[in-house]
Amino acid sequence: MKTKFDIPKTVPIKKIIVETPFVKTFIFEYELGARPGQFVNLWLPGVDEKPMSVAYCDEKEFWVTMFAVGPFSKAMHELKEGDLVGVRGPYGKGFSFEKDWRLVGMGGGYGAAPLYFLTVEAVKLGCHVDFVVGARGKEHLLYIDRVKKLKNVDIHIATDDGSVGIKGYNTVILQQLIEEAKSGSSKKIDMVYACGPEMMMKTISNICFEHGINAELSVERYMKCGFGVCGQCSVDDSGIRMCKEGPVVSNEVARKITEFGRYHRDSVGRVHEF
Amino acid sequence: MNIKKVIARGEGAGFGFESFARACLNSGDVIFCEMVMTDLKTEFCGVKFENPLVVASGVLGVTGASLRFCVENGAGGVTTKSIWLVEHKGHKSPVIIANEHYMLNAVGVPDAGIEKAKIELGKYMKNKPAPLIANIIAGKVDDYAEIAEKVTELGPDIIEVNISCPNVEDELGRPFACSRKDAARVTEVVRKRTKLPIVIKLSPNVESIVEIARACVDAGADGICAINTVGPGMAIDIGARAPILANKVGGLSGPAIKPLSIKAVYDIHKALPKVPIIGTGGIITGEDAIEMIMAGATLVGMGTAVYYRDVKCFGMAADEMRAWCEKNGVKSLDEIRGAAHGKG
Numbered sequence: 001m002k003t004k005f006d007i008p009k010t011v012p013i014k015k016i017i018v019e020t021p022f023v024k025t026f027i028f029e030y031e032l033g034a035r036p037g038q039f040v041n042l043w044l045p046g047v048d049e050k051p052m053s054v055a056y057c058d059e060k061e062f063w064v065t066m067f068a069v070g071p072f073s074k075a076m077h078e079l080k081e082g083d084l085v086g087v088r089g090p091y092g093k094g095f096s097f098e099k100d101w102r103l104v105g106m107g108g109g110y111g112a113a114p115l116y117f118l119t120v121e122a123v124k125l126g127c128h129v130d131f132v133v134g135a136r137g138k139e140h141l142l143y144i145d146r147v148k149k150l151k152n153v154d155i156h157i158a159t160d161d162g163s164v165g166i167k168g169y170n171t172v173i174l175q176q177l178i179e180e181a182k183s184g185s186s187k188k189i190d191m192v193y194a195c196g197p198e199m200m201m202k203t204i205s206n207i208c209f210e211h212g213i214n215a216e217l218s219v220e221r222y223m224k225c226g227f228g229v230c231g232q233c234s235v236d237d238s239g240i241r242m243c244k245e246g247p248v249v250s251n252e253v254a255r256k257i258t259e260f261g262r263y264h265r266d267s268v269g270r271v272h273e274f
Numbered sequence: 275m276n277i278k279k280v281i282a283r284g285e286g287a288g289f290g291f292e293s294f295a296r297a298c299l300n301s302g303d304v305i306f307c308e309m310v311m312t313d314l315k316t317e318f319c320g321v322k323f324e325n326p327l328v329v330a331s332g333v334l335g336v337t338g339a340s341l342r343f344c345v346e347n348g349a350g351g352v353t354t355k356s357i358w359l360v361e362h363k364g365h366k367s368p369v370i371i372a373n374e375h376y377m378l379n380a381v382g383v384p385d386a387g388i389e390k391a392k393i394e395l396g397k398y399m400k401n402k403p404a405p406l407i408a409n410i411i412a413g414k415v416d417d418y419a420e421i422a423e424k425v426t427e428l429g430p431d432i433i434e435v436n437i438s439c440p441n442v443e444d445e446l447g448r449p450f451a452c453s454r455k456d457a458a459r460v461t462e463v464v465r466k467r468t469k470l471p472i473v474i475k476l477s478p479n480v481e482s483i484v485e486i487a488r489a490c491v492d493a494g495a496d497g498i499c500a501i502n503t504v505g506p507g508m509a510i511d512i513g514a515r516a517p518i519l520a521n522k523v524g525g526l527s528g529p530a531i532k533p534l535s536i537k538a539v540y541d542i543h544k545a546l547p548k549v550p551i552i553g554t555g556g557i558i559t560g561e562d563a564i565e566m567i568m569a570g571a572t573l574v575g576m577g578t579a580v581y582y583r584d585v586k587c588f589g590m591a592a593d594e595m596r597a598w599c600e601k602n603g604v605k606s607l608d609e610i611r612g613a614a615h616g617k618g
């Protein structure tokens with residue numbers, strides 16, 4: 001039996017970056033060995049433990065970008081550099097890509113963070129990435145400055161208030177990119193990647209399906225153990241676990257998840273509609 | 275003329291046997307042949323299972339779809355996560371930690387109550403792929419009676435009564451499985467409210483599990499499930515200088531507890547040889563399951579195995595059981611049930 005270890009190890013926070021008033025990035029000096037799309041469970045002793053996407057990872061460190069939304073994330077936002085946080089993982093299936101591909105990354109909210117990690121790794125393999133993000137307004141945009149520093153990337157922005165980029169949803173941009181590629185004025189799109197609010201992903205799933213373009217989506221559900229035992233993140237009707245067979249699933253799989261875009265479950269397993 | 279004996283095993287045995295027999299006939303030899311095709315079919319409390327490996331309660335049991343997923347991966351039957359009458363919040367996380375030796379859990383038996391169970395079990399019961407064991411839990415004796423009656427209406431094959439969770443508080447501040455009197459009281463009230471077979475799930479954390487099992491059987495239990503998790507135990511993070519599980523303590527499961535579950539089942543079977551047992555605790559491989567059956571179990575529960583070998587653990591263990599049986603000339607598990615008794 002191969003060695004297994006799924007007990008959190010406490011690690012000091014190396015650095016905290018304030019991204020927006022409600023978003024911080026935490027950097028840990030820890031060899032996590034994650035691939036883009038995977039997540040970690042972060043434990044704050046005495047508070048809680050929650051799943052978070054890996055926003056960047058190399059041999060020395062990894063990053064997590066976190067919205068302050070509730071008890072756990074708000075407590076995390078109170079922490080200082082040097083404070084201890086428990087880490088276990090990485091967990092789940094990540095994004096797949098191959099060298100020299102053209103990728104379109106679709107991010108909403110903190111979804112921009114894992115897509116940044118994907119972009120970093122993909123351009124290393126000679127890929128071209130269209131990095132498409134949506135946000136409420138200019139001050140809520142994440143990761144744009146970091147992505148700008150990467151080669152072989154085009155950035156496209158959509159905001160609800162039109163303060164930067166186009167006004168409206170980022171899915172409008174996806175449609176334009178697909179039409180350009182189809183007309184031959186730009187390179188063929190090999191895969192679309194989506195991470196963000198479920199209704200955004202549902203739209204992306206539909207668009208890609210209609211145009212016959214491959215896509216991978218990060219489908220997030222309430223998670224506890226992270227390693228496929230507790231059954232908390234099993235989805236209907238197939239019963240597959242989003243912490244194990246996901247969170248990243250192909251569009252074919254996503255379209256077989258009958259609850260995708262319709263409902264999710266809370267910590268006691270009760271159904272809530274989106 | 276020689277006298278030969280041939281044993282052909284498993285799938286394809288027929289072909290191998292036929293060609294061998296032809297060769298022998300041509301040479302004029304006399305052969306005795308034995309063909310071994312093992313059937314893992316098991317009957318428990320009158321319910322028929324394709325194989326004896328059932329998903330233990332609390333693992334992959336939050337939704338009907340999740341239980342189906344286990345059957346697709348080879349489970350012979352499934353057990354729901356413990357069902358409460360009304361919503362019961364679980365503990366904060368971390369709720370489960372594990373390494374190559376053991377798992378420690380204090381999920382806190384979260385559940386949304388009988389209304390949710392109606393929906394989820396309904397999804398499982400539609401074209402039911404394998405027998406369903408509904409596991410129920412309550413904090414008060416009277417609530418056990420009510421939940422037993424309501425769950426019976428949902429049409430499971432068997433009711434398993436969890437009186438042994440080490441990390442939820444009940445009216446006594448300790449599990450009902452800790453005393454003969456309390457265990458019998460719960461069994462009695464459940465017995466009155468359902469005609470389905472009832473199995474009482476016992477705790478190993480007692481002086482004599484045999485005496486508790488006997489009290490349950492005398493009070494009307496049809497079968498016994500042994501064991502629930504051990505301890506509770508604790509793990510401390512030396513950096514944070516704090517217990518890791520949010521509940522501080524949790525039940526121990528996995529490979530480390532197999533000697534305890536084997537002994538519990540052995541002792542219960544010895545004292546109550548007619549009572550069918552679901553042997554649970556640290557069963558990971560097909561050989562482990564055979565060992566449990568030799569101790570006296572009829573069904574074998576697997577929970578933590580999902581951590582070590584993923585959900586395919588059920589199918590893998592079933593294949594391993596079949597392979598072992600065929601190699602050892604065992605055609606049916608009835609031949610080896612309780613085999614460890616009477617020797618040594």
Ligand SMILES: Cc1cc2nc3c(=O)[nH]c(=O)nc-3n(C[C@H](O)[C@H](O)[C@H](O)COP(=O)(O)OP(=O)(O)OC[C@H]3O[C@@H](n4cnc5c(N)ncnc54)[C@H](O)[C@@H]3O)c2cc1C
Pocket residue numbers: 039048049050051052053054064065066067068069070071072073074110113220221222223224247
């Ligand atoms: C695979 C995955 C990756 C994620 N990546 C990120 C990330 O990179 N950055 C980020 O800010 N957030 C991320 N989240 C969401 C994050 O887990 C929740 O925001 C966090 O758990 C909220 O906890 P809280 O106590 O602060 O707030 P609460 O008030 O407890 O919860 C707020 C909302 O967060 C969701 N949530 C709460 N607990 C969980 C849980 N255990 N599992 C899943 N969702 C939960 C629920 O929808 C809830 O309504 C991710 C979730 C998943 C499943």
Ligand SMILES: Cc1cc2nc3c(=O)[nH]c(=O)nc-3n(C[C@H](O)[C@H](O)[C@H](O)COP(=O)(O)O)c2cc1C
Pocket residue numbers: 229230330331332333355356370377379381383409436439475501502503526527528529531554555556557575576577578579
């Ligand atoms: C994560 C987890 C949750 C559990 N939840 C329940 C439960 O809700 N009800 C119950 O009767 N037993 C529960 N158990 C106990 C198991 O059903 C089983 O008796 C025990 O874990 C020993 O078997 P194992 O080593 O195969 O896991 C749980 C065990 C684990 C590991």
